[in-house]
Amino acid sequence: MNRTAQASVLFLLGGAVLYAGLTDLYLRYVKSALLPLLLASGAVLIVAAIVTTWFEWRRPRAAVGQHTEHEHREPRIAWLLVLPLLALIFVAPPPPGSYVAVRTGTALHAPWDLSALPAGDPVRLGLVDYAGRAVFDHGSSIGDRQITTSGFISLDEGGTPYLVRMVLNCCAADAQPVKVGLTGRIPPILQPDSWYEITGTYTAEQTTDPINNGVIPYIDVVQARPVPAPDDEYESRF
Known part of the structure; x- marks a missing residue:
């Protein structure tokens, strides 16, 4: 050549x-x-x-x-x-979805920013931000505020639903899931990989991911509605 x-x-x-x-x-x-x-x-x-x-x-x-x-x-x-x-x-690869999420342990890490939430109710938060505040701040910075967040649905082997976002350090090759359990007014039928916008409140309920023993917080669902997948399906830790 x-x-x-x-x-x-x-x-x-x-x-x-x-x-x-x-x-x-x-x-x-x-x-x-x-x-x-x-x-x-x-x-x-x-x-x-x-x-x-x-x-x-x-x-x-x-x-x-x-x-x-x-x-x-x-x-x-x-x-x-x-x-x-x-x-x-x-031949661009699709973002990893529920198949990867259910087979990979939650990748939640301590958040670097626990500043006060902005004004308004409900307040929109990234799923990773909510999960970090729920686990490592025990919901103190959330209080009784209503939170709106979004992600795709993943169902474990027992059919328990989780709202999930894949997080990146750099690129799609290192994508890992952060999972939030759903309680409260959950829609009766949830399909894996379908995207939902959830409005809810903090709850102290937690569970342990059986894959890596990571902590999975919950959100008490007040309203749930299906939404299209966003252009950027990933969240970043930084």
């Missing part, structure tokens, strides 16, 4: 990265906070490809001919390097 071909592959790679970053596709791979770095990386790859091509075209004809005489033709199989680029765009 000569330099022009290498530049073409670089250009395609940069274009694929930019395409993912300028659409919601990148959310299948990395957390949203990394978008600026992703766009910068795509731009650098495209610039590198253009500069490589420009220098290749400006090389003296004699030098090009001499280089060609000693150049060994690379096998055409090298063009298979383009296939991962097509997969990036056309």
Whole structure:
């Protein structure tokens, strides 16, 4: 594969990265906070490809001919390097859902921010934020406020429903579930992987995840309604 071909592959790679970053596709791979770095990386790859091509075209004809005489033709199989680029765009993996959640222990960690909740009732909180306050703050920062949060449904082997969000440190490869049990006015029929917006209040009820002995808090459901899955199905710890 000569330099022009290498530049073409670089250009395609940069274009694929930019395409993912300028659409919601990148959310299948990395957390949203990394978008600026992703766009910068795509731009650098495209610039590198253009500069490589420009220098290749400006090389003296004699030098090009001499280089060609000693150049060994690379096998055409090298063009298979383009296939991962097509997969990036056309075969993006779906976010992990209830199948992963029910087989992975809850990944709840102590929250870094336990500041007072904003005004209004109900107050909207991320599921991970609610779970952290419920377990590590014992609901002190929640009090009797109503909380609105959302996630997808996961059912354990006994049919017990949990509201779940997958959390990321960096990228989808390290996604882990944070689970919140449901009590109170639970809809009679809940399908795994269906998304719900839950409004409820703090309850001291907790259980232990049988997979890793992690603590799973509960929320006392006042209202539950099905909602479409959000563009960004992940939450971040940071």
